[in-house]
Every structure is written in structure tokens, then in C-alpha cells.
Amino acid sequence: MARTPAARSSRRWYTASTTDTTTSSDVVVAVDANGADLGPAEVAAGAALAAAQGARVLLFGPASEIAPESLPDGVELIDAPVSIAKSADPARAARATPDASIVQAARAVAEGRAQALVCAGATGAALAAGLFNIKRARGIHRPALALPLPIPGPAGGRTVTLLDVGANAQARPEHLVQFAFMGAALAQAVLGVTRPRVALLSNGEEDSRGSLLVLEAAVQLRERLSEEDPAARAREDRSPAVDGPSVNGLVMEFIGNVEGGDVTGGAADVIVTDGLTGNIALKLIEGVSQTILGSIRAAAESSPRAKLGGLLLRPTLRAFRDEIDPEAQGGAYLLGLRRLGVVPHGRFTRQGFAQAILRAERGAREDVVGTTHAALERAGALRRAPGGTSPSAEDASLRGNDF
């Protein structure tokens, strides 16, 4: 495989990531190769990188654009040239196009040929294909997109998990409550945070601050967590109904509201908000970072003195840029389906797609879905009514989402 400049410059963080030990698990990741800005071959190259780290991949994409002989052991190509990545109505397209690559990938997960789904770029199509084929997990109101954000810092950086970053533009309080447990389970299982501090994003730290949605979610979350306190748990443990595998080790701390400035400030490990605000927050962070780094680059061209300063600082600034590089995280986790999904950004390079596949593989191995579900069940935060398994229920849920 030819090594591009991008591949070279990214090698450092890539091999230094938490997934750099070679794994050989039973987990297979189904990957949709359509939807990447750089084309299916770039996703295939990412799959090859991930396979070199021990991942096993079922790759759905156009064989005419991906040379099968270039793929290593561990990557199996299924010819799937039809793409719905650019569809204006992804929900309808996902249902009407059973041979679309993303639908075939989701079906592979639904049928047990793969244990996790990776779809580049098309959030709406991924959500629709996932809901129709993999289905919502029992008792889950709405799937959510959870993004671990790298926060730079003198101590080497931390990660804050933000959700929902765009699956649901409209949310109800009980959705935010479920998102809180989903995010905490993810932070614990994947990022190794022992006791995640979970907060609601609001316009002030005081409990009285927030929209009706935020205020009501806080009330419900406190109720759910008080049902989880040691005394309550002792009472419950005597009841065989909640005994056994559904009781798991998730311990989270709800710290109330945090403000926008706290997202990069380290006050919380998991920050919960609706998909409209979360998406705005995510894109603001990316936009402001780019604007500032661009301005500093321009400033470092403004005089001979500044130019020399910029030259001397360049390696340090490059390391900093790598530290906040979204590709290093591999994209957002799609939580709330019966299997795990990961949605990398469409503009990623092969390194980002490799990270996405490795993260999906690790998330499936760590049983993020099972952990999340057990935590929700223990807190009584699952939906009471039988949850969305019929096609018509899925349809209704999907119409409610604003992709």
C-alpha cells in the first residue's frame, strides 16, 4: 500500500492509541465503504490498517473501486455498489433500497455475521439502516450519537463524552435520562472512567437554570439514581426479579448542570444534551478550533520575526493539533441499538476509518451495549411498554427523528 503524507503524519498517535495491541477476537465489524468524501478506496485502506491491528472486517462497497487483491487477510469485500449516502430522505431510502451498501452492512450485524457497524459520513442513513435492521434495544426510546472529545491539557489531555451530537433534534426528558446512562456506560467500558461524572448542559450551573427539558431531565435523573443508592440496592437484591446478570458494576455520579465553558474545562466526564444543542456544540468546538489555529498560522506569516517564531514552534503546534484531531477518536458511537454502531466523519482519511473500526471492535468486545442496557434496567430507566420491535413502531420512531 502506498503511504500518503497523511498516513505518515498520523502514524504516531495511531500506534500510540489505546487499541494498539494486536487483538484476535471473535468480533467482526461490518463496514459501509460508501459515504466517505475521499471515496470507497479510502475506507478500504482504513479497513486494511485496522486488520493489521487484528480487526476482522466485512466490507460492503463497490468492487469496481476497491481492488480485492489489495486487501489483507481479515478484510472480506462484499460487492455492494449501491449507495444512499447522499439521499435527501435517508429513512425512506434505507427502507426502499435493500441492496444499498449501508443496509447490507446493517443486515450483516442483524443476522449475526458481524457484531458492530461502521458507516462513514451519513448519520441519517446509518440511523435509519440501524433502526430498520439491527433494531432498537429493548426499552430504549431513541438511539443517540455519543462523541468522545479530546480535550488538550498540560497533563496530557482528557476525554469528555458528549451526547447526543445529532441523532435527535427534538428530545424529551426521558430521552436525556437514558442518554446519561448510555454515556456513563460508554465512558466506563471504553474509556476506563471508573465513576463517570455526568452532567446536563445548561445556561448556568445552578439547579434552577435551564429549559423545561433540562429541568425535568434533572429531576428524573435524580429519581433514577436514588433508586440505585446502596440502601435501595440492598432492598432490590432480595428480590429475585432484579438479581443476576442485569445487575452490573456501573457507578455514575450526577453532578447537575454544567455550562458551555465547562465542556473543555474538565468538570464532567459525560455531558448530556439534546441532538440539536449537541450538534451545535460539537461543530462550534471544531469551528472555533480551526478558526483560532488558522489565525495563528496567518499571524505567524505576518512578519519575519513572527515567521521565525512560527517555524520554531511548528513541531509543538503540530503535536497539539494531533492531540485534538477528531480522526484519532474514530467518530461518534451510535448507542441504543441492539448492536454497537460507530459513525466516523465523512471527511476522515484512512486513519480515521481505521480508528472507527478498531473502536467498534473494542466496544463490541467490551459489551458496551450490554453494559448500557443493564445499567438502564437497574435504574428503572427503560421504557415500560414493549419497545419498538415491530416495523410500524420503528417507522413511527424514525419519523420523530429529525435527521
Place this chain on the structure above:
Amino acid sequence: MARTPAARSSRRWYTASTTDTTTSSDVVVAVDANGADLGPAEVAAGAALAAAQGARVLLFGPASEIAPESLPDGVELIDAPVSIAKSADPARAARATPDASIVQAARAVAEGRAQALVCAGATGAALAAGLFNIKRARGIHRPALALPLPIPGPAGGRTVTLLDVGANAQARPEHLVQFAFMGAALAQAVLGVTRPRVALLSNGEEDSRGSLLVLEAAVQLRERLSEEDPAARAREDRSPAVDGPSVNGLVMEFIGNVEGGDVTGGAADVIVTDGLTGNIALKLIEGVSQTILGSIRAAAESSPRAKLGGLLLRPTLRAFRDEIDPEAQGGAYLLGLRRLGVVPHGRFTRQGFAQAILRAERGAREDVVGTTHAALERAGALRRAPGGTSPSAEDASLRGNDF
């Protein structure tokens, strides 16, 4: 007056600001000196700086902490030692404490002794004192906080006006419609934008993206603006009811949705959102900027080479930091009352307070309130029912706000 280091370092942008010509208008600005983190003397020093630029100030604060003999001509001190800036329930405090400095300042505006209000730090108290004394403008649903944000750029930077940044955590579509006209009138009158491009902040650029609030606000805004089109205006101009001074020159363009990344990208001059999302966005911008600049500072200490580079770049980086300095803008405009308010941040120094006073003075002179109101009237976006002049109506509105 002793010159502090802060005063020295900020002098450059201060004298280069758009308000640096000496004015001597009939406008008097009422200023609450309580609420600043650095204390009333810092606000008084800011008033003195503003007076040196031609502003006339009625300063309400504790005479024991402000030496009257230090104040120049143009600043009149009214001894008002009682502060409600730290009150947990500002609405109740504003009503129950008629001698509070902020209430006295608002009353001076209501009684015509001053034409604009400046209150440092306490947004909730400013809103409450304003609503109870100055009152909402006729037909206005809710006051809003509008913040002109400096966006750095190679061409010398631009300004995008974001509103609401925190007056209303809960908003209805008709509120966002009014905010759009308020923001456009501000951008035109104060920032000199001839034809402001106005957008709604959403989770995607397509018209189909957004919460129910955003989607409905877009529909209503398009309706209001179509009533403003040339043909409609020609019809209306034949009716004496809308003729005369209420028809003014506000021309705005509604460009639909923008994403979080577009806030710093220059796609719009005015970006409209609810107070929860706007407050989160504002604090994210400040937090991300500080985190990145802090990380670069730390990086420039990491090696002798980087240290030298940082030293050479320092003047350039300082100019950049000044460019995005929130103090240079003077704080947020409080729009929707019968007179203009400006709310500087509590952590500002004298330079920020001076800017706030000069901005309030200029806004009153440019008749931002009148321009806004005429634009709303012409677009049919004013509330039909007689609007909130009785104390009980003000109370109801105030309870609806989440400070």
C-alpha cells in the same frame, strides 16, 4: 487616575474602536456600579474613561467605595450602596429592593433622566429591574441579550451578532422571529451592516433540519419577510396606517439555517437561537478559545526551541488575543425594553465598562430601540394584544424567564 497595566495594554484597541470620536450628545447613560468582580471603583474608573470620550454618566453605587473627587465632569455619582447583584432570586429582589443601585439606575432611565442602562455582571437582576421599571416595548414578547462577537480573520476580522445569549432559557417560535428583527436592526444601526444576513442556528443547513422550535420559527420568519417584499410594501404604502416614521430602512435577508461551525465561518451577520443554546454557544466559544490559547502557551514552554519561538511570536499572539477580547465589544445588548440596555461581563476591567457605556450611548443615539420597533411593526411581528405595561403582566413574563 493611576494607570494600571491592564489599562496600558488595552489602550490600543480602545482608542482604535468605532466610538473613539469625541461626542457630546444629549444622551445620558445610567450605570449600576455594583456587580463587577473588581468592585464599584473599577466601574467608576470605566465611567471616567467613557466620559473622557464624551459620554455623560449617572453612576449609581456606594460613595464609600468611589471617591467623588476622582470623577471627571460628565460623571455624576448617586450614592446607592445597596446591591442585589448576588441575589439568588433577582426578580423578587428587584421588586422588593427599590433602593438597590440597579433599580435606581433603571428608574432613572424610566423617568427620562437617562436614555440607556448599563448593568455589570448580573443579567437576571438587569432583566428584572429593566422589566419592572423601563418596561417591555409595546408588542415585544421577551427581551433578548444580543452579543456582537468578534471573529478573527486574515482580512482584519468581522463581527457576528448572536442572540439570545441567555435572557430566555425557554423560547417559542414567535420569540425567535422577534429576535431576528432585533438582531438585524442592531447590526444595521450599530455595526453598520447594510443588509444583515440573518440565520437560525440548527443541526444542519437544510430546511428540514432542526427542532420543532427552529422549524416553526423559519416558517414564521419567511411569512413575515414575504409581507415585507417590495410589492407588499407598495400596497402598504398606500395605506396611511403604516405610513410615516414607523416605516424605516431595515432590510434583512433570511438565509435559513446555519450550523455551529458557521458561527465563526462568516456565513451570517446575525445568528438567532434560544437563550439556552445561545448561552451554551457563547460560553463554548470563550472556553474553547481559552483552552487552545492556554495549550499553545504551555506548548511554547515545553522546550528551549519552542520557548524562543513563543517569544518571537508573542506580540503577534497578543494582537490576536486583543482582537477576540470580549471587553472590546463592551458586552451584550439588552433589547426589547423601551430603552436600550447593555450588560457587560462581571469580570471585565475598566476598559470593558468604558466600552459598555460608549456602546450604550451610541446605541441610544442611533435609536436602536426605535429602529427595531419600526422594523417589527412593518413586518407584522409585534404581539397583537396590548403588550405588558401593567405590573401583573410584567410579573407573568418574568416568571416565564429562566434567569
